Amino acid sequence: MQNNHSSKHSNLNNLDRHKKPAIFIDRDGTIIEYVAYLNKLENLVLYPFSYEAIAMINRSDYLGIVVTNQPVVAMNLCDINMVEKMHNKMESLLKQHGCYLDHIFFCPHHPDKRHLSNNEYFDNVKLEEEENLIYNKECECRKPAIGMIEKAKSIYNIDMDNSWIIGDTTRDIQTGINAGIKTALVRTGKAGTDNRYKVTPDFVFDNLKEAVNFIINCS
Ligand SMILES: [Mg+2]
Ligand SMILES: [Zn+2]
Known part of the structure; x- marks a missing residue:
């Protein structure tokens, strides 16, 4: 009994010791150029x-984890396979440069059904309302909800006290606040001009590389 007890205790210590902090990164306007409703x-x-930013993360103790809302799926602008193809392309490009993301989480949902009847972006796509309607719903993963971060926590042993989120919108900053992690806004993409949430980021940087450099070397 004594042995069991002490070995359990040391396992707990090991779990703590092996915790890794994460940098949660938005995709559109943060890693890739901002394109409204990217579906091609x-x-x-x-x-x-x-x-260089992601290579710096790879050389550090941090996990690099993408968390991205992709309502284009619920909006029928593309299907799940296309989102996965895009992520394959992003990961191949990173691999060619010798770096990688630890994980990519995306939310394909959107709660609003109004866009199905009146949306300029439907002009050049075939609208098949039935097909993606299952994604047209409230969910726990669409930022600023923290479902994707919770999912990451269930897979990785994440040191949340030292984790960050980097993104180009107030939605990303609100997500970080909701998750209780440090927040960095970048001046690329929307550069915080979405003004959707009344939030103040902990830090503002010119771009992803500046943000990652600060987090790894100065914080
Ligand atoms: Mg973004
Ligand atoms: Zn979702």
Whole structure:
């Protein structure tokens, strides 16, 4: 009994010791160029600084985890396979530069059904309302909800006290606040001009590389 007890105790200590902090990163406007309702592979372009930023994360103790809302699926602008193709493209490009993301989480949902009847972005796509309607719902993963971060916590042993979120919108900052982690806004993409949430980020940086550099080397 005594042995069991003490070995349990030391396992707990080991779990604590092996915790890793994470940098949760938004995708559109943060890693890749902002394109409204991106649904075409050829329009996915990484910012040039993203490679170095993610390589810096890979050389550090931090996990690099993407958390991205992709309502384009619920809005029928593309299907889940296309989102996965885009992520494959992003990961191949990173791999060519010798870096990688530890995980990519995306939310394909959107709670609003109004866009199905009146949306300029439907002009050049075939609207098949039935197909993606299952994603047209409230969910726990759409930022600023923290479902994707919770999911990451269930997979990785994350040191949340030292974790960050980096994004280009107040929605990302609100997500970080909701998750109780430190927040960094970048001046790329929307650069905080979405003004959706009344939030103040802990830090503001010119871009992802500046943010990652500060987090790893100065915080
Ligand atoms: Mg964004
Ligand atoms: Zn969702």
